[in-house]
Amino acid sequence: MATTGRSDASERTVSMDEFDRYRAELNERLLGSNHLGIKRFFALDTQAYEDGALDRRTKELLGLVASTVLRCDDCITYHVKQCVGVGVTRPQFLDAFNVALVVGGSITIPHLRRAIDRLDQILDKQDLEAAAPPKHE
Amino acid sequence: MATTGRSDASERTVSMDEFDRYRAELNERLLGSNHLGIKRFFALDTQAYEDGALDRRTKELLGLVASTVLRCDDCITYHVKQCVGVGVTRPQFLDAFNVALVVGGSITIPHLRRAIDRLDQILDKQDLEAAAPPKHE
Amino acid sequence: MATTGRSDASERTVSMDEFDRYRAELNERLLGSNHLGIKRFFALDTQAYEDGALDRRTKELLGLVASTVLRCDDCITYHVKQCVGVGVTRPQFLDAFNVALVVGGSITIPHLRRAIDRLDQILDKQDLEAAAPPKHE
Amino acid sequence: MATTGRSDASERTVSMDEFDRYRAELNERLLGSNHLGIKRFFALDTQAYEDGALDRRTKELLGLVASTVLRCDDCITYHVKQCVGVGVTRPQFLDAFNVALVVGGSITIPHLRRAIDRLDQILDKQDLEAAAPPKHE
Amino acid sequence: MATTGRSDASERTVSMDEFDRYRAELNERLLGSNHLGIKRFFALDTQAYEDGALDRRTKELLGLVASTVLRCDDCITYHVKQCVGVGVTRPQFLDAFNVALVVGGSITIPHLRRAIDRLDQILDKQDLEAAAPPKHE
Amino acid sequence: MATTGRSDASERTVSMDEFDRYRAELNERLLGSNHLGIKRFFALDTQAYEDGALDRRTKELLGLVASTVLRCDDCITYHVKQCVGVGVTRPQFLDAFNVALVVGGSITIPHLRRAIDRLDQILDKQDLEAAAPPKHE
Numbered sequence: 091m092a093t094t095g096r097s098d099a100s101e102r103t104v105s106m107d108e109f110d111r112y113r114a115e116l117n118e119r120l121l122g123s124n125h126l127g128i129k130r131f132f133a134l135d136t137q138a139y140e141d142g143a144l145d146r147r148t149k150e151l152l153g154l155v156a157s158t159v160l161r162c163d164d165c166i167t168y169h170v171k172q173c174v175g176v177g178v179t180r181p182q183f184l185d186a187f188n189v190a191l192v193v194g195g196s197i198t199i200p201h202l203r204r205a206i207d208r209l210d211q212i213l214d215k216q217d218l219e220a221a222a223p224p225k226h227e
Numbered sequence: 228m229a230t231t232g233r234s235d236a237s238e239r240t241v242s243m244d245e246f247d248r249y250r251a252e253l254n255e256r257l258l259g260s261n262h263l264g265i266k267r268f269f270a271l272d273t274q275a276y277e278d279g280a281l282d283r284r285t286k287e288l289l290g291l292v293a294s295t296v297l298r299c300d301d302c303i304t305y306h307v308k309q310c311v312g313v314g315v316t317r318p319q320f321l322d323a324f325n326v327a328l329v330v331g332g333s334i335t336i337p338h339l340r341r342a343i344d345r346l347d348q349i350l351d352k353q354d355l356e357a358a359a360p361p362k363h364e
Numbered sequence: 365m366a367t368t369g370r371s372d373a374s375e376r377t378v379s380m381d382e383f384d385r386y387r388a389e390l391n392e393r394l395l396g397s398n399h400l401g402i403k404r405f406f407a408l409d410t411q412a413y414e415d416g417a418l419d420r421r422t423k424e425l426l427g428l429v430a431s432t433v434l435r436c437d438d439c440i441t442y443h444v445k446q447c448v449g450v451g452v453t454r455p456q457f458l459d460a461f462n463v464a465l466v467v468g469g470s471i472t473i474p475h476l477r478r479a480i481d482r483l484d485q486i487l488d489k490q491d492l493e494a495a496a497p498p499k500h501e
Numbered sequence: 502m503a504t505t506g507r508s509d510a511s512e513r514t515v516s517m518d519e520f521d522r523y524r525a526e527l528n529e530r531l532l533g534s535n536h537l538g539i540k541r542f543f544a545l546d547t548q549a550y551e552d553g554a555l556d557r558r559t560k561e562l563l564g565l566v567a568s569t570v571l572r573c574d575d576c577i578t579y580h581v582k583q584c585v586g587v588g589v590t591r592p593q594f595l596d597a598f599n600v601a602l603v604v605g606g607s608i609t610i611p612h613l614r615r616a617i618d619r620l621d622q623i624l625d626k627q628d629l630e631a632a633a634p635p636k637h638e
Numbered sequence: 639m640a641t642t643g644r645s646d647a648s649e650r651t652v653s654m655d656e657f658d659r660y661r662a663e664l665n666e667r668l669l670g671s672n673h674l675g676i677k678r679f680f681a682l683d684t685q686a687y688e689d690g691a692l693d694r695r696t697k698e699l700l701g702l703v704a705s706t707v708l709r710c711d712d713c714i715t716y717h718v719k720q721c722v723g724v725g726v727t728r729p730q731f732l733d734a735f736n737v738a739l740v741v742g743g744s745i746t747i748p749h750l751r752r753a754i755d756r757l758d759q760i761l762d763k764q765d766l767e768a769a770a771p772p773k774h775e
Numbered sequence: 776m777a778t779t780g781r782s783d784a785s786e787r788t789v790s791m792d793e794f795d796r797y798r799a800e801l802n803e804r805l806l807g808s809n810h811l812g813i814k815r816f817f818a819l820d821t822q823a824y825e826d827g828a829l830d831r832r833t834k835e836l837l838g839l840v841a842s843t844v845l846r847c848d849d850c851i852t853y854h855v856k857q858c859v860g861v862g863v864t865r866p867q868f869l870d871a872f873n874v875a876l877v878v879g880g881s882i883t884i885p886h887l888r889r890a891i892d893r894l895d896q897i898l899d900k901q902d903l904e905a906a907a908p909p910k911h912e
Contacts, residue, residue: 165881193471
């Protein structure tokens with residue numbers, strides 16, 4: 091599934107690298123302001139997705155669907171990436187997207203378009219890296 | 228965990244039986260109107276939670292968290308009941324509520340209060356039924 | 365279509381008369397506070413549904429669907445009543461509800477249950493009044 | 502401003518005492534479940550309204566308007582009570598409601614009706630208590 | 639009404655052609671994944687706007703206003719285009735925008751800015767095509 | 776605090792000047808359409824933030840937090856600028872952001888990232904202008 095060039099046609103997506111860089115830089119700026127409440131909230135946010143009574147994989151899927159019905163593209167992008175990291179497969183993503191679509195309605199569709207675009211960018215990159223010859227030796 | 232009398236103090240909850248009856252009666256009225264689009268939507272809604280690439284239990288949890296961040300009490304009640312039916316435990320509910328709380332913020336708290344009230348009503352009833360002596364020989 | 369007794373089973377609906385009375389009384393209290401901004405907003409709200417480039421009937425339908433996807437029961441009740449007043453038929457209501465359902469998703473279903481309940485209460489009352497023998501000679 | 506009997510006409514409000522009791526009981530049930538994330542969130546929620554770079558009064562007003570545009574009746578009731586406690590006057594409430602109304606639109610009106618009803622219940626009670634003869638000597 | 643150059647100043651709009659291309663390509667990717675639920679939802683979405691008890695023109699206006707109060711730019715763009723296609727006039731659009739503005743509040747204004755920008759782009763293009771000399775002969 | 780180059784990394788922000796230009800141009804187009812309801816709404820919107828029972832500074836903060844929990848980037852940008860104009864300090868902004876974060880949840884975080892980016896752009900520009908040598912003499 092070649093995504094080369096697809097991001098050119100994209101309405102408002104930036105590359106995954108740019109997304110990560112902006113997100114990291116501005117999070118640092120928010121946290122660097124040393125507001126205790128904001129810092130503690132960020133800690134709670136991280137902890138909410140750790141293994142507990144529910145495992146991390148289920149929680150990341152919960153975060154993904156919550157972000158989708160609330161229609162926050164950046165949150166969706168973040169959770170798509172996390173879900174790929176804990177082994178969620180493409181058919182499982184589609185099942186989760188379908189729950190979000192039924193609960194949240196057609197208003198979620200533009201977000202699902204960008205979500206599958208992101209998902210395929212991440213999966214493509216993963217495939218490329220897996221296919222790459224070892225870097226030295 | 229005795230819930231006797233708790234529903235008296237409730238802000239706007241009705242008994243689970245009344246909830247089920249009103250829900251069934253009005254769904255029937257909506258569907259009985261024979262609007263093809265509405266009937267098909269209801270079918271899609273049912274199918275979205277069936278076993279697939281993700282299992283039904285995960286999907287019911289997705290439905291619960293989506294309903295919580297969108298703050299729909301009746302949807303929460305429905306999914307709490309479904310989740311209990313597929314074996315979600317109280318600590319797992321709390322983990323799911325926590326994800327919803329972090330994603331959706333304090334604005335979800337009144338809904339979480341009613342959600343845990345409902346959950347305990349359903350679990351209490353289950354306990355009562357399990358503890359009941361066999362009805363006849 | 366007899367609705368007798370149905371409101372007993374209702375989750376949170378009150379009679380149409382009580383709804384109207386509370387609404388009128390509290391609107392008066394809001395407006396009686398003489399806040400110029402609030403008074404002007406209420407005037408704009410009334411004018412928005414008057415005949416213009418679009419006719420009142422279309423605008424009331426727009427108000428109904430907007431209220432449904434934003435999931436405001438009291439706003440839905442109000443616009444259902446207004447729509448009945450300008451001649452929207454039950455099949456047309458179902459078509460409008462279906463648009464709201466598709467756009468807004470299953471999260472709107474509890475509101476659609478209450479909406480059709482309200483609609484039938486209003487239509488039943490209308491039928492009763494039409495069927496009543498003339499009050500005096 | 503006599504509110505006697507007004508709550509009878511109310512669509513879905515319960516008395517302020519019942520509200521407080523249910524809220525306290527269910528918060529305790531949520532917190533008594535000992536979910537660390539939920540407990541910490543509640544602590545953050547309390548701290549967010551304490552004096553800081555902005556004073557508590559301004560923060561309670563922020564909480565009130567945020568709750569109004571997000572249309573959460575129980576959150577509005579809570580912040581109305583807190584705002585009265587830190588000296589927000591009725592004309593200031595109306596100014597805050599007006600900002601919420603302009604930002605959030607007519608969809609907030611049913612919530613503003615209930616908000617002013619609550620506000621007047623609380624102010625009436627305060628007046629009654631102030632007017633009461635000293636309880637002993 | 640010349641729109642030349644205006645899209646340069648635009649906050650986040652892309653050309654209508656790019657919008658259509660991205661939308662078509664990603665819809666195809668979503669549907670090409672062969673998830674039965676998603677495919678059926680897309681079919682329901684299409685059918686919801688076909689002539690029925692309400693005509694297509696009214697339904698497209700309902701879709702437009704629903705999209706505006708839910709603040710989904712891509713959905714607004716889509717329905718603006720559909721509405722132009724079924725003959726909705728500029729003054730009628732303004733009437734529909736006004737209903738959305740009153741119901742949804744000032745928070746919809748940035749979306750209305752982009753909506754009228756899109757609308758004029760589409761109307762300008764239509765005018766240009768109507769004014770163009772026949773391509774051959 | 777040098778912001779040079781930061782907008783390159785931005786997900787979707789444009790320069791403050793472009794933002795202002797697009798906003799002014801399209802507002803003019805909306806108002807130039809001479810729809811009385813829309814014109815009156817814009818007037819109400821302006822008046823809602825003027826000194827009254829609450830002062831303008833408090834009202835701008837209310838507008839900022841309302842915009843943040845409703846997650847409208849352009850509204851946030853506008854109110855950040857207004858708040859800076861009436862003397863809100865960076866620590867006060869962080870306190871307001873924290874209230875919005877707690878009420879609205881982690882779903883507001885991407886908007887807070889862009890909000891602090893905008894805030895720092897505006898504060899940097901202010902510092903530059905204050906540090907600039909007098910233009911003549």
